[in-house]
Amino acid sequence: MAKAEITETSVICKAFDAVNFAVAVSDVKEHIRKVNREFLRLHGISSKECAGKTFYQFIVPEDRIRLRRELQKALRKGSSHVCFRVRGLRKNGEVFPAEIDFSIVKVKGKARLLVEVVRDITRQSFIEEQLKKRTKELMALMKSGTEMLQTQDLRKRLQVIAEAIRGLGWRRVVISVRDENLEPTSPEDIVTAGLTPEEVEFLWKNRPPGKVWRERFGPEFQRFRIGEFYYLPWSDPWVRKKFTKGVVPSRIPPEEMVDWDPQDMLYAPLRVPGGRIVGILSVDDPVDGRRPTRESLAPLELFLHQAAVAIENAQLIKDLQAAKDFVSRIMEQSPLGILVFDKNGTCISINKTGLRIFGIQSSSEVAGCFNLFRHKGLIRTGLLKAFKRAYAGETVFCERDFSIPKAHGKKGKRILALRIFPVLDEKGAIQSVVELCEDITERKMLENKVREYAEQLELKVEERTRELLELEKKYETVVENANDGIAIFQDNVFVFVNKRLTEMTGYSRKEYIGKPMFQHVPEPYRTQVKRLIQRISKKKPKHLGPFTVKVLTKDGREIFVEVNSTLIEYENKPAILAVMRDVTERLRMQKELENAQRLATIGELAASIGHDLRNPLTGISGAVYYLKMKLAGKMDAKIREMFEIIENDVKYANRIVNDLLDFSREIRLKPSKISISKIVNEVLSETKIPTNLKVINAAEEAHVAILDECKMKRVFHNIVRNAIQAMPKGGTLKITSKKSRGLIKISFQDTGVGIPKKHLDKIFTPLFTTKAKGVGLGLSICKRIVEAHGGRITVQSKVGEGTCFTVILPVEPKKVEGGEESWMKSREYSLSMMMPAYVES
Template identity: 30%
Template sequence: MENKLIQSPMPFMDQLSDAVLVLTRDYLIQEMNVAAQQLTGKSKTEMQGLPISKLLPDFNGQLQEQRVVVPENLQQVVVKLDELGTDSDYLVCILKPCMQDDDLETQCDPQKDLLVSLTHIVPDFIGIKDGSGKFVYANKFAGELFGYSHVGFIGKTDADLGRLIPCFKPVFDYCIQTDETVWQERKLKRCLEKIQMPSGDRVFDVYKIPMFTEEGKRKNLLVFGREITDQVSSHEKLLESESRYRLLAENSTDMISTHTIDGNMQYVSPACEQLLGYTSQELLKKKAFALFHPDDIRRSLEAHEQLLDGKEIGNFQLRLKHKNGEFRWVEAACRGIKDEKTGEVIEIIAVTRDISERLEAEELLRNSDKLSIVGQLAASVAHEIRNPLTALKGFIQLFQSKGIVDCDKYYGIMLDELNRIEQIITELLILAKPQSKTVENKDIKELIHYVVALLDRQALIHNVHIVCELEERMSLVQCVENELKQVFINLVKNAIEAMPDGGIIHIDCVQKGAEIEVTIQDQGCGIPPESLEKLGEPFYSTKEKGTGLGLMTSFKIIQEHQGKIDIQSHSGKGTIVRIILPTA
């Protein structure tokens, strides 16, 4: 007998995934493969010579397929007994894990085998229990999740698993409770199940579906669980972040708002009531564009288009309508929030603050600068007026002394001189008196010629010559005429005063694409590097009696015209000021 068994195909059977036992005719276990040892949890030494009835008490020894339970691990298996080839001295017993209950015969159906294979691939928990709560199926993910063989789930209840894997007992106890609720309610139930792991909690979105027999008895409970740990963590972080930023928003003195790309308000912080007189709830019923001043709508729409293109808008000034009907100047910083999938802007967030008082202060400084210019021009203006007055006085004295009656030939000269005086006085009034802001399209060459004509006499007094090289054909610029004149007067005056021994001022003007660049270059003493960084600060000046208001005002005016000023200077080598303005 032993010789026959040695010649049997045991090496081959060790390669099989099914558990195989070789029995004698007396049903004693003679040999077994590795899979049998793994399935039963017993070693070769423990099983050899053991009656099959000790290993499988429910096995009846018939040559037919039947289902039994392995007592050691409560696992259900399908047992098939057959002759070992032509050798009548031995029987072969094949054990396969039982996958489903009596009504589901996946062992015999290739299509169902394929379905089972698919359930093993998915990274979700899939389990099937019978009416008594015993698992009849669990996929591989279930085993990996709890660190236990998925095959070992079969035939066991949650209570059994809680005893076998005590570290997960709270999870299985919770499952018992929710299972019973599902059976009682007789309908699908969705719940969150949290599993505590050494590396941290894992959260599952679980669906439990009860199935009943025709008589209404409990048949099967289908359990599907998908891990949502990352989503829950992200959601919790989002809520924490939202709570933190909402706290900041609701205590900020600036109005913080979000709205759709159509202008519908979605959130407005409480600061809106102090800024515009409306409560948050009142503003949520309005569209953002309904609050804009009519004169600001075109600029606002252009800025809106830039936001939709993904650009950020900073320090955008406009007027918003207060609840009392007045318009208030505000400054807004805006940016678009993009959809992660499409990359398109779906929402706009804005931080808005009241700048009415700031603008009033800036206007006072600007007026102060104008008066300063008038005072500094007094000497050259007096000279400009004295010359025509001298001519007029001379003609009148000539008429008196000679008794000339026919004075027609002198009238033209006298009128020209009077017109010259009137022009000078008018220009002084323009600088000294407040003017309404009118934005117009202007030729920048005309503004430069005007300033040169006004300051040319003062330049000659200081032995300074102004040389202009202006490109003939240039686009117009959209500007407040008097404000740009004020900037050019400030910069040319500074250049004149920087050359006490005389020199040349070059004024160049060229168009570069959609921008116009004006360059004012002197041959003066230059500005030290440490002073260059502070230019534009109020009350900082490199001149002995300067206030610093001129440059500060100039910087502000150019900024409001969407332009920029760049100053380059070296001690002893003069200064170059570049003004860049967008074309209309």
């Protein structure tokens, strides 16, 4: 029996140690008699360290007295079970929250043992603490919601939210209202809690622009996101670099913080359900000094949505009130009478204009007491059909004569224009009917008068139109038959040309109209014309001109026109009227006259010089002849060479004198019928041809013309001599003739050095030469001789390839008065030899 009891006791001890709770058994004197393993583990002690101690020694001293007093009280009352919450104490001094259940074991009615069950409630305490915190936060949310409902002022609503968030453990709170660009429009848009006025002013002055906030809500900051919030720790180097300015310094010393840095940032966007951001919430300086977590920020997210909805509702209320005020202003300021009827036909609103039209003193006489279908006062029975159509969904326009009753202060007939239309709700059902009315009595009277005046005016207009058409025909006749070209430009484009301008240039009207004016001006002169147009546009002179300019004709010619221009209005747009006169022939004759006068002066000078030089040259020639005769047998080679030089220079000087005298004389021709080939042969036989030069005479023997043989030989001789001088290293001179349409063309083509392009225009100009010797009269005299025969001489040349002179002569020149010996004054210059065209104002 004793052995069985021992076994049972052993089993009980094992079961005692297997209990998951810390269990201790004490006597009534509070000394520990037995503890299980969980008790030893919970307090971090061994069974030996537990022997002889009271369970009070495993409780913090501050809780021992209270526990002893409460336990003694329970024993006196005879209680069998009591529970207490105390702070347990481990061997290492660590304190933990604990819950102790005391079970009192009684024997014969007296307490003998105390069974203590100790539970570590650290986790449970944390949950209870969090539950209390959440309850507090929800209560704050409910309280703020209640306070918000008591005001419609947005700033007051946001202040309630800011204070509620501050009450949840954040020392400083900032809520800012933002527009669509995330910009606050005024300092009133910033609501704070816990900030000084100086800090609020600092925030406003250093506010970041909206684009910066968009970046802060962008992808670059997503790594700092906690739910709806963005937490930027100051310990992050990137954050310190990004936010060096515009941050309000914290007033909390770092030693009061746990893991929150005084410069950490926490903010979140205030989003409405559609996702649009209407504001920003920023909080810092947590009371517990800890960094935020998703759990700790969960209640704040409720405030985010509450603040966003508050801002949106305030804006909606503001917009609704603005719309209401706008509609009210429209009603009161409308020049039309406006009457609104509900769906039952009762007038619910009338504006001031409506009262005035119907002569009603107050809206109370109509609004709420006048019904379309029960009264016959203002609205006559004949108008009920129109209202019934409006209540059926139609829009009705009509005019009605009204007899205003005496009861409304205005007597007499009035004519009203009415528009009656239904107003539908979102489901398409008729909500009300609106009547717009306008008193058109005076307008109708005016319309009748205007109609009478219009009939009279129409007759006058017809008469005036006939006069204008006749005047237009006269102007058209004058313009179309004018001797000058007339053009109108708008934006440098032709919009009108007369018949004479088309005759001058050969272009048709279609080829002018709509085309830029500059394409009819030669390229070198467009810049000057553009400057003139710019001057007209800037200074806007009434008249500009006359000035001379070149224009292009359809056949490629360039003609001179004298232009007079003025600014006009053409088809209600600014335009330039230009009157153009062809002055090509006038300028040519003017130039020829100037040249003739100049050449006459040169001729007189040449004749004087020629006569003055002829006598000394004759003396020199005679003296040389005498010395040669005197020294006939005594001259050595050097003396003979010197005499030859003197004789050759005398001949050269004499030739120049002859040229000067020929240039100064009038050309008289002794024409005879002669072959061109014969003249060429005689010239070639009289000319010394270098051995390195080849001459090909292909002139036709049959080509016969009536001309002065001597003078024409001089022309050919001059051309051949020039060709030989142009081929110092040898070459080929080919002479050909061709007969066509009563003309003979004699060409002298050499393979010499050629003539530069810049000299071609001056080659026939008197006194122009590029040679070291000579006065430049040879080709000029040749030109005079050829033109005296009624022909012309031309030249074509390319440097390095050669030159071709062409003499064009008539087979039978025109007979002039004077018999066989006749003369004609040649034209020294033609239009093609004029100086480059110019534009002069």
